[in-house]
Amino acid sequence: MKRFDYFLPQSLEEALELKKKIPNSRFIAGGTDLMVQIRGGELKPSALISLRSIPDLSSIEINGSIRIGAMTTVTDLIYNPDLEHQAKLLVDAARRVGSPQIRNVATVGGNLCNCSPCADLALSLLVLEAKARIQSLSGTQDVPLQKFFESPGKSCLSPDQILTDIFIEPVSSNTKSVFLKKGRVKMDLAVASVALLLEMEGEICRKARVAAGSVAPVPLRLQKVEVLLEGQALSPELADLAQRMASESVAPISDIRGTEEYRRQIVGVYVKRGLAQILGWGLV
Numbered sequence: 001m002k003r004f005d006y007f008l009p010q011s012l013e014e015a016l017e018l019k020k021k022i023p024n025s026r027f028i029a030g031g032t033d034l035m036v037q038i039r040g041g042e043l044k045p046s047a048l049i050s051l052r053s054i055p056d057l058s059s060i061e062i063n064g065s066i067r068i069g070a071m072t073t074v075t076d077l078i079y080n081p082d083l084e085h086q087a088k089l090l091v092d093a094a095r096r097v098g099s100p101q102i103r104n105v106a107t108v109g110g111n112l113c114n115c116s117p118c119a120d121l122a123l124s125l126l127v128l129e130a131k132a133r134i135q136s137l138s139g140t141q142d143v144p145l146q147k148f149f150e151s152p153g154k155s156c157l158s159p160d161q162i163l164t165d166i167f168i169e170p171v172s173s174n175t176k177s178v179f180l181k182k183g184r185v186k187m188d189l190a191v192a193s194v195a196l197l198l199e200m201e202g203e204i205c206r207k208a209r210v211a212a213g214s215v216a217p218v219p220l221r222l223q224k225v226e227v228l229l230e231g232q233a234l235s236p237e238l239a240d241l242a243q244r245m246a247s248e249s250v251a252p253i254s255d256i257r258g259t260e261e262y263r264r265q266i267v268g269v270y271v272k273r274g275l276a277q278i279l280g281w282g283l284v
């Protein structure tokens with residue numbers, strides 16, 4: 001492994017100045033993705049700039065809307081006493097990330113900025129319609145998460161920008177959600193995954209948000225499925241249609257974790273199973 005310098009800035013401005021000054025430097029959060037890429041020789045940065053000591057990047061604030069600092073660890077998401085009630089889907093996804101050792105250091109910002117199609121938190125945050133706050137030396141901007149992921153490993157961030165916060169609006173009380181993930185073994189990256197959120201008014205689905213992981217170059221919202229469900233009385237027949245549509249809406253590849261066909265099948269089954277779980281139809 002090539003040697004690199006390591007910096008521990010104490011403010012956002014200091015981190016951004018260092019990034020501007022040092023060519024081929026990288027920001028590091030928990031390092032659970034980045035260090036694997038450096039050890040594998042995919043990346044050879046000249047310096048790592050840690051975001052660990054920057055105040056406020058690690059806090060969660062719930063005050064009407066929810067603000068989650070980019071350096072919040074997966075463990076902190078799980079153990080926050082209020083988040084379970086306000087954004088259950090995110091906590092459910094967090095519980096499925098790696099092992100306790102990984103969850104203790106892996107951050108929400110790292111999960112998004114690594115831009116992996118299988119990122120568990122990315123999927124749930126897409127469905128929760130989160131916004132990402134991005135800062136550079138020239139200012140701050142908020143980007144809907146749907147516009148954040150560009151291609152595998154590539155977000156909309158330019159090298160001189162830091163993701164500082166994620167914002168989520170709390171869901172209404174008639175909202176239910178489910179996160180389903182298929183790995184080869186219990187602790188694994190997803191072969192395929194589905195996050196599903198429904199806002200119901202009696203039998204009628206007022207709002208549906210569906211996203212799938214590991215089945216496209218980026219974490220993917222299944223908007224055709226959402227349109228199919230919204231405004232409808234949800235029935236097992238409609239769930240069959242949603243299953244078929246989900247399988248047809250994705251563009252998976254075959255790799256060591258699973259084949260294209262298998263991934264299509266899992267996504268379809270998980271959309272139907274998610275609907276069945278939320279609506280109490282028993283196991284599908």
Ligand SMILES: Cc1cc2nc3c(=O)[nH]c(=O)nc-3n(C[C@H](O)[C@H](O)[C@H](O)COP(=O)(O)OP(=O)(O)OC[C@H]3O[C@@H](n4cnc5c(N)ncnc54)[C@H](O)[C@@H]3O)c2cc1C
Nearest residue numbers: 029030031032033034098106107109110111113119120163
């Ligand atoms: C054994 C193992 C198991 C895993 N299991 C899972 C799993 O089940 N599910 C899952 O989703 N992931 C899994 N991962 C992947 C990884 O742990 C997560 O993606 C994690 O959230 C990454 O966060 P991090 O803080 O470690 O990011 P880092 O590795 O520090 O950073 C990742 C990338 O994001 C950039 N970056 C980080 N933070 C910022 C920021 N605030 N602003 C700008 N750029 C930033 C870095 O420069 C780097 O390019 C696993 C990894 C390992 C090693």
